[in-house]
Amino acid sequence: MNALKLAAADGLTIARRDALKIRRAPDLLGGVITLPIVFVLLFAYVFGSMISLPGMSYGEYLLPGIFVMTIVMSSQITGYTLTQDLQKGIFDRFRTLPMSPSAVLIGQTVSDVIMNLASVVTMALVGLLVGWRIHSSPGEAALGFLMLLLFSYAFSWVTATVALALRTPETFNNVATIVSFPIVFLSNAFVDSARLPGPLKPIAEWNPVSTLIQGARELFGNTSAAMPVPDVWPLRHPVAASLLWSVVLLAVFVPLATRLYQRAISR
Amino acid sequence: MTDAIMATGLVKSYGDVTALDGLDLAVPQGTVFGLLGPNGAGKTTAVRILTTLLRPDAGQATVAGLDVVRDAARLRARIGASGQYAAVDDHLTGAENLEMVGRLYHLGTRRSRERARELLTRFDLTDAADRPVRGWSGGMRRRLDLAGALVAQPPVLFLDEPTTGLDPRARAGLWDVIAELVAEGTTVLLTTQYMEEADRLADRIAVVDQGRVIARGTADELKDQIGGDRVELSVTGRADLEAATRALAPLAVEDIQVDAAALRMTVPVTGGAVALTEALGRLAAERIAVRDAGLRRPTLDDVFLTLTGQGTGKIEETVR
Structure with missing residues (x-):
């Protein structure tokens, strides 16, 4: 078997194992489903009652932001699970097997993107209940969901890399929380980035999270002519930029995570 | 008789600490070799090098005729290893654990499933086979771990303190299994802190201290010494x-x-x-x-x- 076929076959075996694990430990799936519901309801009603936007309802503006926030948070499950597994026995078995060196990471990220699919679907359904609507064509909407899932897959590799560098679940959790909140909040997720003060404005405008959110807004038709898009390239071409970000993240973090994984298991 | 495991002058250090300081071993095919030594003597490091997990700083070793560094990938398909801690997945059942290992040895789905059942029967685990391993006893988990090491019917088996922490009955049960495997021609390298274990199982013994073999021979020879x-x-x-x-x-x-x-x-x-x-x-x-x-x-x-x-x-x- 060549290396690529081996990685695919072994990755699938590990993904099956992770899927079985989710079935046995439903609390994991429960978190991925219930947390997004809480987010949608909380933000739609708390912020939605306070903030008004020109030309569109805040709920419509908000939901793509919630999608992306949840994806960023859920992708951390990849890293967290890896740090936990690293401390458990099964990795001792993996070490000794003639399996592909990237199989564990491929399996884990694939099973996590499936969980992310479940949470995006949940959020979309709850969103429809609280007044979010898709105003674009079905093709565009489908592309929107695909773009979100591709980014979530790429971001899983980022969290895997961080996890393999930090190794313990406690440290990973701390770092992930400290980093992910600014990433999500210094964006256009909840407020119009054009109205942010001073140095925060360019940060939010160039933040890949903003790019992805803007891309989702365009593909779901959640935009308003009364709210001009800032004149920065990624926000002017958010779909292309989001896809580009995903590809770049994968190109950098797949090899990096694989190397760290190999080092982690050969101690 | 050819040697299933050969090591000459293995050296491995971690920073200032020398774990192996010129270790030599030769294990004839179809025999049990016991590696004895206090904690930190370098036993586990030796096993990790022989199972391709660590590269030695110096020296060389072959297992089943394959070089542990140059032929590492091919060698992995021909060895089984079972460690001090049961390398099993808590969330999976016993059968699922072994099937997964079979797939990762690339035996194919059907063969993996058959092999899992064979091993569960052999290790007397059929009753618990379809329950998640999380609820199993320590002895059962270790038997499953050993079964995992045997999935691909490896000619050479490495057991790193296989019975540490087991109760006497579970230990005796595992000894019987190991004795059977050797009777079938498997070569076993065993590290242990239990002298009784080495006495009972090992054909030949090497006593390791500070990364070097300080004595070797059969149990009787060592006692006479x-x-x-x-x-x-x-x-x-x-x-x-x-x-x-x-x-x-x-x-x-x-x-x-x-x-x-x-x-x-x-x-x-x-x-x-x-x-x-x-x-x-x-x-x-x-x-x-x-x-x-x-x-x-x-x-x-x-x-x-x-x-x-x-x-x-x-x-x-x-x-x-």
């Missing part, structure tokens, strides 16, 4: 232990080993039964009550303690 009979005594109190050590010092041909916690002492003597009578006489004269006394040949424990020099250190520590 340190020689002599031993009077073993246990007394009823700590004070008696010290008094007895003083009283018997003239009889001892080497250092007396004292286990203060168990109130037991081992006195190396010459002259067998005469020495035992003499020892009991001396203790009676000192009015020291003896709970139990006996004469015996050296055990591997004695070999181990004598060779690794741990015995003497312990006496000074406990008697003072």
